[in-house]
Amino acid sequence: MAKNLAHQLIEQHLVSGNMKPGEAVQLKIDQTLCQDATGTMVMLEFEALGLPRVKTEVSAQYVDHNLIQADFKNADDHLFLQSASRKWGIWFSRPGNGISHAVHMACFGIPGKTLLGSDSHTCAAGSMGMLAMGAGGLQVALAMAGLPFSLTMPEVVGVEVTGKLPPWVSAKDVILEMLRRYDVKGGVNKIFEYYGSGLANLTAMDRHVIANMGQEMGATASVFPADDNLRAFLRQQGREKDFVPMQAETGASYDAHDSIDLSTLEPLIACPSSPGKVVTVREVAGKSIYQSYIGSSANPGLRDFAVPAKMVAGRHLPQEISLDINPSSRQLLEELSRSGDLNTLLQAGARLHQTGCNGCIGMGQAPASGRISLRTVPRNFPGRSGTKEDQVYLCSPETATASALMGKITDPRDMDMDYPIFSEPEKLNDMRPLILAPQDTSNEIPVELEKGPNIQPLPDFEPLPDKIDGPILLKTGNNVSTDEILPAGTDILPLRSNIPAISHYTFSRIDETFYSRAKDLDGNSFVIGGENYGQGSSREHAAISPRYLGVRAVIAVSMARIARRNLINFGVVPLLFNKPSDIARLNQGDILGLENITQQLQAGREIVVQLANGKSLNVTHDMSEEEVSTVIAGGLINKVRNEKL
Template structure:
């Protein structure tokens, strides 16, 4: 590597020498005092990877001279120090790597050329589902079912662990990926021996989950990427990015009595989403940091996808060291972190001057009030007293057509005619059910799921202990969950179970129905499992609009449960409170949770624990030994894991009978010849969508319906409906996944007005034929017709699901035209060779008069050398609508990816072209 700016230096820590690139040495040439911490980390990354090809002196100088007010326009190459995966996104990553091994051999290379070049770790946390709940053996039952459902996937991952170098797997039943990352895997400062020298450098990472940013709370720079980009990084390919803007967020004061870290993060999320931080870094500073425990910082960092930021980083300071020591890291590692951070100007003290920022916000934490967010977006904060009105307003909208036949939603606006199909619902908003022989009535607004779930909150001892104390106080007054509420406790790691048990709070949570159901994401990602049959029957009979309350980070439509239309994010203690009261229409600030054994009303304020008790409980129960014992053999796994059969060999032995693992078609017929970015002609619109289409809407997720294209495919392969498992578990099989793309039950194709469901119109028939999106796409493919998707604002919001892009490609979509894109999904589309095109400011599909029924052409792409293209939409009568769009290939490297047909094809050709001896 080059050393143009002579920054190579040596740091001695406790007698050990470490080579490093000194930022103070570079500061002798450039004024770096104004740089945010995140920009300094990027700068060090460039110094360390300067090679005269991907990283040039001009790139280093551009970051050193960063102008906070300048719009991003300079490309740099960032190379993370490690990659972290979860199993839903990790399985397709390993599938792709296995397929690349086959492909590189066909191109004349060797299997070993496809191997992780940086530490890559996968945590299995997404597969466990809440089948059993509110019973002592729930954990055992759910664990057994998990292994039965996923044995083939787990066997494949065990093959990958053996076949690939520098690839480790954390087995099931350990914890949630981001909590395991925070508690154990995060290094803060990494070391690596290069050419015989031991180097020290900042811990940086890519994660195949958008909430990778949780680790930002400890000063680690990392963010979520799609699986395609992560695979490229694993193979040593730097990621092309524009030098970002950085938003400074000043925190002052401290949280008041009764407010939690969840309330704080929901406030921050709302503020930053309103401010506009998509594609930007966010950095927290201010006097308030000294009152903000590491777990609270991690909670805020975790939610950065919800406010749209690339990352949301906190500095390395004394609290970071306290947490490293608490979580059982070695004293040698802690000493290195402190010495390196101080040597590089990355250390924060209360009197440290803040950097210059592109824009700034401020929050006095003393003003934070108890809140929830919902009913369908995490940025829609609701103050606790306003919950009844919010819930009733949502119910009114969601049930507006229930007691009368809905009129036709909209006349089909194509010249060929046709009519939109409306939803016909006839319910009364209440239903009588019997559970365990007891009769009861449930109504609109009933809470049917109350889940303590998600890395966002289960990583935070303060809110978990608060939930336990509230449960204890409620149980002592004779309160318990309402019978129709499905309760679950899914700790983010086994450390949480240990400290709750030591504090005597695990038993208290169980008394009101919160038994441990598994160590994984569970309800937060939609693995909430089936509702009790009596409750499901009641919902159907009354056509009820019911709710979930969860301590999660996502509450998008259709995500949590197919039968639940309202989903609210809340702190763990509020989750417990709503389980007790059983309805979102009750005002917890003025109405009782229930009556005690003597018939006296019990209010939330009566059972809410004091902050002093929460903190004293934490101090008395949590220590380093808990972390050390739980992570001593973290990669080993239990008997079930080690008993799973897995093949050997450098090449995977694909089975044509598998419905879980399949060699994907991305490299079929691939040669060393590079393609071009060509104009599109004769295209039809597959999906015509509105605003806020999330990756939950696009990517296959949740349960597989028997009458869906994926369900029909599985049944044709001999899979019974009870063995369908989830889409997430079948991400390693493209035949299943492409059939589930755009199949979300809540997605609304504007061809049908307000009707929900994954259908479209096939214009190859007259009159146009209504079909499932997959079925229409296959007809278009047979016709040789290219496809487009048209959408509104924030297209691709949500999880970093690469299948939202992979499925789009495999359906035959050549380009997506939207008003705006969320960062990760736009990158994923480029990585799969799908063009992201953006309407010019002020223009929308509606303002241009587009109906989606036209025939489309995209011209002027000029092999990627232009930033603007022309779209021509031709109606049946021959009239045309012509408009310009921005071509969102943001860097020269992205243009190269598009020419190659995708990022993986680009990397594969690069590797195959290397000499055989390399």
């Protein structure tokens, strides 16, 4: 039977399980990726495993999120990550080299390989014919230790791509069209595999844009074939020898089908405050803006900066507009300098920022209060920019630049100019000499980990008790993101290596009293969630911090894939309402009880929740046998400690 590309990749890496949607499978992981906002936890977790060296083909640690060194915390963490990389055989990319996903694609991505990253946008590498997925840091640490990655076998949605993008429409509009169709939860437990004649008109970096924001649909992964366009990209990087052709077999079938005719698309924009609130640019045109922001892991390609440069050539930005330029890598910044495009942007009045994630993760560049910011970033969750009640729109570089020039949201097709012509250079500078390579195993020098005062040990969590009772400490709405469960930003993210300190901010964007109420309780508690609980970032702090504060179970209508697994990894029981309407039966402050919970979890899917009024509520769980044993053990670290690696 002819296989699609996703099934080929999974089959080649299958360790155990049945490749039937909904079944538990385990996959061998070839490569891992970490960034600094989540990487410190990964390194602390890997340290706890007691292994001398990683067992993957490639493991890389990037510093791209926490670049603002306002005090010692970030700088100390950077030194810790560098020492950990030297100690355990990990490639280390220092601050300023660029965004992990763009740099990894340029330096290490190889068709046919699996990649697991402690950043949810690791899925961007699916643009290279890889099976690339984001996960919680603990699962990445275990993959570095050579253990397989456990997940639910996803459905594969085949998306046939035809046609060619018209002028002023680019790859960002393609993924925004997908989000318009699927919203932020329509891709959960799905892999989107793109194929068809239209792919000939999408470069490797165009595909990166689409694969990156597949995460915003909740997808497990996005997959593109490895074809001549990818070969051209690898040749540009001096790595053509790494090219391996990969594509779906003729006549391959899919679990579901969709199609996109590129020629029919128009400029799109996602309105505040969700990537799924997509409309045409013309529907919101005319609104005054404060800021346009070019860059991020979602639009990291050279053309995403060169086209805006050509658009502003010979023009000056309005005095009240901030056009923020965030180069994605040193390689790109060097090429923009060489070509003169950087100078063109600066002469027009643009602001240049350091290479990295920056404002995308709330690390600077926060917009003024009450003002609109147009950004080419992947997410616009409430407050993620660093400004409370922000108004962030997601759009293409063309739309962001046209709007900056006009001072208001503008469809770039309405600009009085021809669409700029851009051609990729045949060769770019090799970035690999800028990345610290692992030590030669034949001549290893002992390395001591450098731990600053802000780096604290992981909390020890006890196994699941036989009985859990306590109040509902918080009841949330739908689509609560990890940014709302445990925010990022300049004040909070530097505490990522210190769970007692960062836990002060747990659910602070929803209820500023959560921490104090949890500490006063000093006991077990519950959180109630709506649909798609925990969407967004892979940060496991959004599971560890609630667990540290006594949350033992989350009951939700549905959960995002990575958030659900992170809860399990740290001993928090993920439960689901049998009927969405049952959520109305529970209110914040209600006392709940789970009797004989370990036995209930082992016996079947149905779980009985005791209510304070003497009644009960039946909920369910969708955990595999491995996941049940993990949560009963009190988390994955406890479980692994009891097993032989």
